[in-house]
Amino acid sequence: AQKITQTQPGMFVQEKEAVTLDCTYDTSDPSYGLFWYKQPSSGEMIFLIYQGSYDQQNATEGRYSLNFQKARKSANLVISASQLGDSAMYFCAMREAIISNFGNEKLTFGTGTRLTIIP
Amino acid sequence: EADIYQTPRYLVIGTGKKITLECSQTMGHDKMYWYQQDPGMELHLIHYSYGVNSTEKGDLSSESTVSRIRTEHFPLTLESARPSHTSQYLCASLGTAGGGYTFGSGTRLTVV
Numbered sequence: 001a002q003k004i005t006q007t008q009p010g011m012f013v014q015e016k017e018a019v020t021l022d023c024t025y026d027t028s029d030p031s032y033g034l035f036w037y038k039q040p041s042s043g044e045m046i047f048l049i050y051q052g053s054y055d056q057q058n059a060t061e062g063r064y065s066l067n068f069q070k071a072r073k074s075a076n077l078v079i080s081a082s083q084l085g086d087s088a089m090y091f092c093a094m095r096e097a098i099i100s101n102f103g104n105e106k107l108t109f110g111t112g113t114r115l116t117i118i119p
Numbered sequence: 120e121a122d123i124y125q126t127p128r129y130l131v132i133g134t135g136k137k138i139t140l141e142c143s144q145t146m147g148h149d150k151m152y153w154y155q156q157d158p159g160m161e162l163h164l165i166h167y168s169y170g171v172n173s174t175e176k177g178d179l180s181s182e183s184t185v186s187r188i189r190t191e192h193f194p195l196t197l198e199s200a201r202p203s204h205t206s207q208y209l210c211a212s213l214g215t216a217g218g219g220y221t222f223g224s225g226t227r228l229t230v231v
Contacts, residue, residue: 045222109162
C-alpha cells in the first residue's frame with residue numbers, strides 16, 4: 001500500500017494565485033515527520049517545509065505553509081501568491097523508522113505533482 | 120560551506136561498462152542514502168548506510184553496490200551498465216535523527 005499519496009499528477013495555476021498541493025500519508029508510528037520538496041527541471045531536491053507529528057502548529061516558511069490535519073492524515077502544501085519560478089515537480093515525503101534497523105530512518109516519497117504557473 | 124557533492128552531474132556510457140557515481144559530504148553525517156528516480160517519477164531508496172562499514176539495501180532492488188569506507192564518502196558502483204540503469208541517482212545525508220536531510224544535485228545516467 002502507498003504510504004504517501006499525491007493525487008494530483010499535474011496542476012496549472014495562474015500567476016499570483018494561491019495553490020494547494022495535496023498529500024495524504026499512512027503510518028501507525030506515533031512519531032513521524034512530513035517534508036515537502038521542490039524539484040526543478042535541473043533535478044536537484046530543494047527542501048521547502050517540515051512538519052513533525054507532535055508539532056502543535058502548522059509549519060510556515062515564507063510563502064509556503066503546511067496544512068497539517070493529523071486525524072485525516074493529510075499534509076497539504078499551500079503556496080501563496082504563486083510565481084513563475086514555482087513551476088516544478090513537488091514531492092511530499094515522510095520520515096519513518098526502518099523496522100529492521102532500529103534507530104535508523106528513511107524518507108519515503110510520493111509520486112509528485114507537476115505544478116505549472118501560467119503568466 | 121557544508122554541503123553534499125555528487126559527480127559526475129551527467130554521464131553517458133556504453134552498455135557493459137563499469138561505472139562509479141561519487142557522493143561526498145562535508146558535514147560529518149553518519150547516515151547516507153542513495154535514491155533512484157526515473158524522469159518525472161518518485162524517488163526510490165536503493166541503498167543506505169548508518170556509518171562506516173555499514174551498508175544496507177533499500178526498498179527497491181538494484182544491481183548496484185555501495186561502500187562506506189570513510190564517513191564522508193558513499194560511492195555507488197555498477198559493474199556492468201545496462202540501458203535499464205538509465206535514471207537519475209540522488210545522494211542524501213542525515214546528521215541526527217529528527218534532523219533535516221541534505222540532497223546532492225544528482226547524477227543523470229544514460230546507458231546506450
